Amino acid sequence: MPAGARTETGGELHSRLRQQQLLSAFGREALRRSELDDLLQEAARIAANGLGTNLSKVLQHIPDEGALKIVAGVGWRPGVIGVVRFGTDLESPAGFALRTGAPVISNHLGDEGRFRTPKLMVEHGVRRAVNVLIRGEAGAPPFGVLEVDSRDPREDFSESDVDFLQALANVVGLAIDRDRDRRDRELLTREAHHRVKNSLQIAQTLLRLQLREVEDPEARLQLEQAARRIMTIGAVHERLFSGPAIGQVAVGTYLHGLVEDLRNSLGVGEGSRPLELELSATAEMAVWDGDRVTTLGLVVTELVTNAFKYGRDRVLIRLEIAALDGAGTLVVEDGGDGPPAGYDQVRGRGLGMRIMATLLRGGELVPQWPAGGRFRFVATLPPAASGASA
Template identity: 30%
Template sequence: MNLSQPLLEVNVFIPHEHYYLWNPELLGLHIVSDAVIVLAYYSMPLTLFYIVRKRRDLPFPWVFLLFSAFIVACGTAHLMEIWTLWHPTYWLTGAIKLITAVISLTTAIALVQIIPKALALPSPAQLDAANQALQAESTERQHMNLALQASEARLAGILEIAEDAIISIAANQQITLFNQGAERIFGYTAAEAIGQPLDLLLPNQLASIHRQHVVDFSQTAGVSRKMGDRREIFGRRKDGTEFPAEASISKLQLGDEVIFTAFLRDITERKQAELAMSRLAAIVESSGDAIIGKSLEGMITSWNRGAERLFGYTAAEVIDRPVAQLFPPNHADELAQVLEQIKQGEFVQSYETVRVRKDGQHVDIAATISPIKDATGRVIGAAKIARDITERKQAENQLRDLSNRLMLALKSGAIGIWEWNVTTNSLTWDNRMYEFYGTTPDQFTHAYDAWTSRLHPDDRPFVEAAIHQALDGEKDYEPEFRVIHPDGTVHYLKAYARVERNPAGIPHRMIGINYDITELKQTAAQIEASLKEKEVLLKEIHHRVKNNLGVVDGLLQMQARRSHNPEVIETLKESHNRIASIALVHEKLYSSDDLAKINIAHYIADLTAHLFDSYNIHANQIKLVSHISDISLAIDTAIPCGLIINELVSNALKYAFSNRQAGEIQVMLDEQPDQSLCLIVRDNGVGLPEDFDPKQATTLGLSLIQGLVKQLRGTWAIHGQSGTTVTITFPRGQS
């Protein structure tokens, strides 16, 4: 059977309107009331459903849905009341009411079950209090968040503005934080460094050491190392350069993660400053000057080795002692004046004063004092550099005395001083110069041309040439020249000058002197005339002596021709040769330009030639070998030397070659290293007897030789093996 058929059965029952007797008013009342109820019931589930959908946090949302179903069912029941007024489908109406009853019962049971839970829900007051508490907690959390954000901002600002490098690394030693200080120091940007291993920032030779250092530190109990625990390391910049650094490291445990943070400072400038300070300290210690530090109260605070040498005190003896102990009593006020200047921040430039050494002696010093300031610019002391100028003071005094003596010498010596400015072509003279040139400062224009116009016309060219040679550096300026005074008189002047040049080597000034040599020139002329007269007289004397010796020689020759005794003839011949040797000296002097000395080489050559002619010896029979240095001897040396050679060569010609027709005679005269002369006469003749003793010889020739050697203040020796050799050494004497 179809279930919907009885539910929709309408023919069995009568509609409700029959029960209301078709009263329009009554029907209208029921229709309107039920219609309004239906509309209200149908609208309430929509509202509840909307609330549940929008407020998914509501407790027990299914209760709202049950109430919605219950209300919809109730509304449908009222809708069926209107429907059954005309359609008696009471089975359908009853079914709907049954459904409504089931939903209502289910809702009632559900409400009973949630009553404990609903009662446990907070009341509005409690919700308000809880809400206020939550609001307060929310406000506090907001404040905490703001404080945390501010702290993070401050930390980030500190990290970014810090001059030091702040670098964080993870346990795997990869960089996780790289601040701006690190960027400046290492040259990498944060983007370039973050995620890279720490080795990026370390020298290759130190990378493994630092890696192990981090590992060891991670295993220690400590969480940081203080600044006092810093150790010097080296970092490597992006460009590969290495630099000294100072670093500390800390670690932070965040759960299972360990973060290491290194604080690193580039100490290159500090190292350079320390090196500069050490160098400065070394310079101060090694300085030859005294360098002293003192406080504003005048107490010594530092004392270098130069101060020890200058004042005689060791540093231990004077540190923290008053500097006033170095001041002599008459300089006591000087310290207060200097300290007052220093307190004002003034420099006391180099000044000269006197101090007292440890031994009580006074020492002249040149001192420079500078204020010592702290970092704020406040004067806290003074530094003094003192130099011993005792020797300079002595030199200045000596120079002053010398200058005074020079001025006296210039005045007494009639010396004029002049200066020529080459650039401006102007002359500066002292008073003596005006006297030398017969003019006055008003009459002289001080121009170079004004000076040259006063020179003698014949001397002007070579004087100006001498100036140009001096300016060119070719030779010194020291000419003698004549000047013409306005009255027409001629005066002789001697000049000396020195050229001064600029750094480029260009001459810019000449400074010189003139002195009047007119009287000297006149005296020299007189002496020269006198010398010429004496020269003529000496020549005449030499000529007459030679002639007189010639007369004596002629008498000897006449006597020899008249004598028939061979011994007498030989003796007269020897005397003739001796006189000829003396006469030859006067002949050489007479014919020489120098009347005081003769050329000994020419003299010996003529003398030996005369002897060979005298004994009628030919060159193909006996050979003469001469080696005579170019020496000039005075007459008092030349005559004895000539007589000795005459005796030795004559003896060799007479006795050395009696048994043979050929032979050789050597005559040598040389100057020795000690400027003495060595005369050697040697022959290769028969020599001397084995028992020959020159000291026992009584012949005139040997006696004459011994006497002449003594006259020359010389020594002699004779050897008779393989011929005869006579060696005579004697001082040169005046030449």
């Protein structure tokens, strides 16, 4: 075999091994990354790198516009990605790949009789192009096209290059399916929480209407407390689908909203008995799951209701959260005398106390009579589950 042929074969083998390494690395990246836009940009970079060029692009099919839009890419002038669109007709290389599903190699764009060269590619001096389809699950419309371009007319794209590019596009297709499934699940979850919130609002409204028909003071009190408990849970569901992530609630935002709701439902303001909230820096920034926030909200609601029922003066809510494990210390303080010394809140007969004793399993609720004529309940919330944000 001539020496030149051995060198060429060795270079070809080295190129294929490098492409396999790039595919393997991209596969791991696709499993790790959750943001589809970032993954598409990485796919464009890997595609150009694997084929030895500095120009590539990911084109997404926009059916309503009858166009392919560049959504990721490398090597293009500013203002191209996210803006420039190509046609989907058969005279466009990318359009041909989209419509036929077949890969397209065009090693002589200037002399091509099959396709026209898009203006953008002429501006960038593109001489060669290769396109493959990005498709997801069987039966679903294709996402679009992965294309690599080159200004160098001397070395043709090969069928092996197509194989590499198609394998890369297939991994992208799997990531797109995963992203679509995630968005579908989020949509269903948001709808579920929205319906639960609406149902709780209806239940709260019915209780408020029932209050108009009840004359017994104790019965009215119980109905009002039940309505506040429903309000507390409903506020959690409202924020479960508007928070930083599905199923996660920003604790500070939730408590500020809850305090405002309690002011309205209890009829208190800035007068002789204001309701105030103090949060540590960690508590202000904490993000908890819905169950933990529901527990926190119900405990706050019960303690604040009791403070306004039995206490005096200002009512203060203070929450501190440990940065390491997410354990919380909740204090609700007022100017009252509190329950008699030796009172056992766990065995207390009140419904509110029994609710809190159930909610705080793994934590505790302790009455305190500090100096200065104040009374406070101190509730300890257990550490967050492993992996939860503090």
